[in-house]
Amino acid sequence: MNDTSGLGDDAQLITLDVNGTSYEVITAPRRTLVDVLRHDLRLTGTHVGCEHGICGACTVLVDGLPSRACLMFAAQAEGARITTVESLADADTGELGDLQRAFSDHHGLQCGFCTPGFLMLAQGFLTERPEASKEEIREVVAANLCRCTGYQTIVEAIDACATARRAQRAAGTEETSCN
Amino acid sequence: MKPAPFRYHRARDVEGATALLAELGDDAKVIAGGQSLVAMMNFRLARPAHLVDIGGLRELDHLGVGADGELRIGALTTHHTVETASPRELGAGFDVIRDAMAWIGHLPIRTRGTVGGSMAHGDATAEWCLLAVLLDAEFVARGPRGQRRIPAREFFFGYYTTALDPDEILVEIVFPRPAPHAALTEFAERRGDFAIVSAAVDLDTDGRTVNSGRVALGGVAAMPVRVPEAEAVLAAGGSFRDCAEAAADAVDPPGDANGSAHYRKHLIRTLVERACEEAMSR
Numbered sequence: 524m525n526d527t528s529g530l531g532d533d534a535q536l537i538t539l540d541v542n543g544t545s546y547e548v549i550t551a552p553r554r555t556l557v558d559v560l561r562h563d564l565r566l567t568g569t570h571v572g573c574e575h576g577i578c579g580a581c582t583v584l585v586d587g588l589p590s591r592a593c594l595m596f597a598a599q600a601e602g603a604r605i606t607t608v609e610s611l612a613d614a615d616t617g618e619l620g621d622l623q624r625a626f627s628d629h630h631g632l633q634c635g636f637c638t639p640g641f642l643m644l645a646q647g648f649l650t651e652r653p654e655a656s657k658e659e660i661r662e663v664v665a666a667n668l669c670r671c672t673g674y675q676t677i678v679e680a681i682d683a684c685a686t687a688r689r690a691q692r693a694a695g696t697e698e699t700s701c702n
Numbered sequence: 703m704k705p706a707p708f709r710y711h712r713a714r715d716v717e718g719a720t721a722l723l724a725e726l727g728d729d730a731k732v733i734a735g736g737q738s739l740v741a742m743m744n745f746r747l748a749r750p751a752h753l754v755d756i757g758g759l760r761e762l763d764h765l766g767v768g769a770d771g772e773l774r775i776g777a778l779t780t781h782h783t784v785e786t787a788s789p790r791e792l793g794a795g796f797d798v799i800r801d802a803m804a805w806i807g808h809l810p811i812r813t814r815g816t817v818g819g820s821m822a823h824g825d826a827t828a829e830w831c832l833l834a835v836l837l838d839a840e841f842v843a844r845g846p847r848g849q850r851r852i853p854a855r856e857f858f859f860g861y862y863t864t865a866l867d868p869d870e871i872l873v874e875i876v877f878p879r880p881a882p883h884a885a886l887t888e889f890a891e892r893r894g895d896f897a898i899v900s901a902a903v904d905l906d907t908d909g910r911t912v913n914s915g916r917v918a919l920g921g922v923a924a925m926p927v928r929v930p931e932a933e934a935v936l937a938a939g940g941s942f943r944d945c946a947e948a949a950a951d952a953v954d955p956p957g958d959a960n961g962s963a964h965y966r967k968h969l970i971r972t973l974v975e976r977a978c979e980e981a982m983s984r
Binding site for chain 1: 703704705706707708709710712733736737740741743744745753755757758782786807808809810811813814892893894
């Protein structure tokens with residue numbers, strides 16, 4: 524009765540590239556990407572909120588672009604590069620990435636439920652628009668819901684990270700912690 | 703919620719997809735970016751028995767200006783690809799299309815949602831549907847009986863209903879002529895929400911005098927509509943204010959939880975005038 528796998532007669536084998544690792548998953552077609560990430564791959568950093576694309580808690584990168592993992596079936600993600608919040612910290616030491624540190628430094632989270640989505644939204648956006656102004660950042664974070672912070676500190680965190688990355692590039696530093 | 707079970711089919715080419723749709727019949731739905739369909743399936747407002755995924759058909763992901771100056775957009779081109787297209791790709795006179803993208807949902811929706819998907823979904827408030835009606839777009843559809851072109855005026859039938867046959871796939875959308883003095887604007891309670899009312903205009907002008915123009919509205923009927931009464935005001939040399947007033951008088955918008963008919967008419971007056979001014983200032 525409590526078959527949460529959703530596996531019926533039409534289970535299918537799919538291959539997913541998540542954070543650079545290739546996974547083979549047997550799953551039902553109706554399984555969304557976020558459910559496969561969380562339940563099959565046990566990558567529970569990506570959260571599930573509204574399940575209809577409004578809240579953004581499930582935001583991951585698909586081929587580098589922020590996407591709603593609840594609005595995609597896992598089978599549709601085959602052949603794409605999926606990047607989740609687990610990719611941001613150092614895999615060996617657990618040391619936080621620069622964007623995560625900026626969220627911490629600027630109090631860009633309170634309860635933290637929405638944070639993985641905001642981090643991946645910002646990560647994808649800043650990669651495409653490293654010169655983004657604070658106004659553009661404000662516009663982009665409207666994509667996700669945060670019921671705690673009031674957004675000011677999230678905007679400040681993302682802006683601070685973007686500014687630091689620009690300074691780092693200007694200084695010609697090869698070593699980058701920007702993932 | 704979670705979607706009801708279905709069978710998943712991945713199309714290798716357009717012909718294969720349409721053959722499959724013909725075979726599966728009414729129980730099948732095409733999925734492209736899925737930004738409307740998956741949400742509807744998660745709510746179980748849609749329960750297709752089969753999904754035919756055309757997302758891998760790269761030949762439908764293209765954007766460019768043809769020899770006659772028409773803009774051709776492949777059905778699988780995402781909103782984000784259009785909003786980040788270079789001036790060379792998009793061609794002169796299609797800025798109205800690029801600028802309209804900012805009104806579509808939010809960035810993570812625009813990176814997956816497709817032009818063809820939005821058109822085939824046929825939401826009465828969708829920006830793409832409004833642009834198609836305003837700019838007399840043509841829809842290139844392919845099915846088991848071959849390819850045909852459908853003008854925008856004959857494409858949208860009503861709420862979420864289009865002229866596409868169940869076994870046809872939209873492959874390309876053609877915008878036949880540049881619209882250098884055109885603009886789209888809308889109002890929603892929150893940025894990124896579905897528009898309560900949207901307005902778009904396309905002016906024929908030398909930058910000083912308006913000779914004629916087209917006016918289209920979304921959110922006031924079962925599909926986007928052109929408003930000949932408002933266009934007549936422009937052709938007669940009337941003011942933008944009078945044009946907007948004529949548009950509000952001409953339509954009979956629905957009233958619902960998002961706004962009464964009276965409120966929608968108020969929005970039409972404001973938005974049509976605003977769109978005219980934006981179009982003029984381009």
